[in-house]
Amino acid sequence: MTVSQRLDLRTSTSLVMTPQLQQAIKLLQMSNQDLCAFVAAEIEGNPLLERGEDQTLASLDVGSSAGLTVSAPACADGQSDGAADTPAANPSSNSEESSYDPYAAGERSGGTYDPSAPARSLAETVAERPSLRDHLLSQIHVDFADPAERMIAAALVELLDEAGYLPADLELARTQMGASTELFESVIVRLQRLDPPGIFARSLKECLTIQLREKNRLDPAMQALLDHLDLLAKRERAALMRLCAVDGEDLTDMIAEIRALMPKPALAFTSDVAPALVPDVLLTPAADGGWHIELNAETLPRVLVNETFYVRIQDGTRTGADKAYLSERWQQANWLVKALRQRATTILKVATEIVKKQDQFFIYGVQHLRPLVLRDIAQAIEMHESTISRVTQNKYIATPRGMFELKYFFSGSLGTTGGVENVSTLAVRDRIKALIDAEKPQAVLSDDRLMELLRGEGIDIARRTVAKYRESLSIPSSAQRRREKRDS
Numbered sequence: 001m002t003v004s005q006r007l008d009l010r011t012s013t014s015l016v017m018t019p020q021l022q023q024a025i026k027l028l029q030m031s032n033q034d035l036c037a038f039v040a041a042e043i044e045g046n047p048l049l050e051r052g053e054d055q056t057l058a059s060l061d062v063g064s065s066a067g068l069t070v071s072a073p074a075c076a077d078g079q080s081d082g083a084a085d086t087p088a089a090n091p092s093s094n095s096e097e098s099s100y101d102p103y104a105a106g107e108r109s110g111g112t113y114d115p116s117a118p119a120r121s122l123a124e125t126v127a128e129r130p131s132l133r134d135h136l137l138s139q140i141h142v143d144f145a146d147p148a149e150r151m152i153a154a155a156l157v158e159l160l161d162e163a164g165y166l167p168a169d170l171e172l173a174r175t176q177m178g179a180s181t182e183l184f185e186s187v188i189v190r191l192q193r194l195d196p197p198g199i200f201a202r203s204l205k206e207c208l209t210i211q212l213r214e215k216n217r218l219d220p221a222m223q224a225l226l227d228h229l230d231l232l233a234k235r236e237r238a239a240l241m242r243l244c245a246v247d248g249e250d251l252t253d254m255i256a257e258i259r260a261l262m263p264k265p266a267l268a269f270t271s272d273v274a275p276a277l278v279p280d281v282l283l284t285p286a287a288d289g290g291w292h293i294e295l296n297a298e299t300l301p302r303v304l305v306n307e308t309f310y311v312r313i314q315d316g317t318r319t320g321a322d323k324a325y326l327s328e329r330w331q332q333a334n335w336l337v338k339a340l341r342q343r344a345t346t347i348l349k350v351a352t353e354i355v356k357k358q359d360q361f362f363i364y365g366v367q368h369l370r371p372l373v374l375r376d377i378a379q380a381i382e383m384h385e386s387t388i389s390r391v392t393q394n395k396y397i398a399t400p401r402g403m404f405e406l407k408y409f410f411s412g413s414l415g416t417t418g419g420v421e422n423v424s425t426l427a428v429r430d431r432i433k434a435l436i437d438a439e440k441p442q443a444v445l446s447d448d449r450l451m452e453l454l455r456g457e458g459i460d461i462a463r464r465t466v467a468k469y470r471e472s473l474s475i476p477s478s479a480q481r482r483r484e485k486r487d488s
Helices: 019-029 032-045 132-143 147-157 171-177 181-191 204-214 220-227 229-233 237-244 248-259 265-269 307-316 320-357 359-364 374-381 385-392 425-437 447-456 463-472 478-487
Strands: 049-051 059-062 097-100 281-285 291-295 303-306 396-399 402-405
Touching (some): 019 320, 019 385, 032 049, 032 303, 132 147, 132 265, 147 171, 147 181, 171 181, 204 220, 220 229, 220 248, 229 237, 237 248, 291 320, 303 307, 303 320, 307 320, 320 359, 320 374, 320 385, 447 463
Parallel strands (some): 281 396
Antiparallel strands (some): 049 303, 059 291, 097 303, 281 291, 396 402
16 A cells, blocks of 8 residues: 655635624614623723714604605615615715714604703702611621621521522531531521511521511411412412411411511612613604604714824835724725614614514504514524524514514414414413403303303404413413402
């Protein structure tokens, strides 16, 4: 066998995602908060980028349901694509800066943006109050004189969850602290006497027990009730009266006492203000009976590329490293302008097509929500389904019927009878909820009866599907609802 060497030349093609393409994909699925943070970091790290000041709004119109039409300026390729394009990053005749301005096609109805007006955040309107951690540590410094006990107590504060509970298994934490079992348990017992009542419990039962003990209401009957909280959740009154050895009136009073307690004591000290949900797209009725769609001016940053500064710095560069650095920053700045413009255009495309598909929902409500999948939108605007999925993730649209995530409008379908088109599963869920809300205490609807009513309305549905949708709505079974209505 002869071994020889040979040099061959082969050509092949492969799909490679460049770092810029990967970042553009990430930009597409970012929420408005994440996008603003990303742009701020890019501006901080790139001397050629800066923020703009003037903010108007890019918008487009969607026609009426009788004949949906879209009036929009031409896209970058010269063809209308059903959505408003955003201006390209080209310097104007009287400006020396190129920019990405997602709001340049008109003014937002209902008022204009005033950059000179002082912005007042929601957090500024909330009175300051000590956090749970500070509140507990201040009590620990007073109640625990021994340094070892104080150290254990402070460490246990850091293990509390958002409800104020300790983990059920603390053996690993005890071992890491090097504390004996007796010392560790004694510290927990003392911590459970702190304010708020019920703090440092390891279960719901222990939390309620601590609060009842403090009120001197932990008698044998109440202890038996706490031992069978599962029966209380199922409203098994007969079994509870037998286990607690009380009559119906006493059981009602005991249940009222339980309901007056705090199952999550830490929530009373939650000082964090939930961030306001800001829509990415605004939908308003148009004068011709259709819809007006526009980007929300408050969610998209305006980015400028300072060409004057670039030219001035470029003339002063001498070394190859300086030229390479400046060229890289210039390319990154223009790429960001292009990526933001494309992101805004894609969001408008997807939102426009969703409004076209779900026009009846915005007019008549959830019962007229049509079945819709990602493929329907992707085929209509000639994009990939993965792109539609990224666009609709963490993006919200404000409509006359409320604010919805774009993903809300996608749902499966159920077959119908009588030649009627398929119905959305969200509409079926809403109909099941409406039927249950309207039921009378003496005529609670079973899953079989719900199936019969829905089939009478032309919805081809099985009983197990009714049960699945009911459970997804967190609605108890007919037997449990009957007990609840009887006891209320």
